[in-house]
Amino acid sequence: MPTILVQLAYLVIFIWSIVMIVQDIQLSRKSLLNILLHIAIAIVSLNWFLHSIGYQF
Numbered sequence: 001m002p003t004i005l006v007q008l009a010y011l012v013i014f015i016w017s018i019v020m021i022v023q024d025i026q027l028s029r030k031s032l033l034n035i036l037l038h039i040a041i042a043i044v045s046l047n048w049f050l051h052s053i054g055y056q057f
Contacts, residue, residue, distance in 0.1 A: 003052065010049035017042040 020038040024030065050057070 007049060007052050010045050010052060013045040014042055014049060017045065 017038045021035060021042065024035045024038060
């Protein structure tokens with residue numbers, strides 16, 4: 001599978017999870033577990049993306 005497609009998939013997952021975090025925070029009845037899940041997905045997808053482009057931290 002071409003690397004660029006995998007990198008784009010990581011970015012899409014990261015952006016989706018950020019959007020979901022914002023939507024979860026805006027709800028009047030917040031679910032802490034959902035917010036934590038979306039934060040975890042954002043962190044993991046960002047880590048995979050940075051690793052795939054060779055970023056070392």
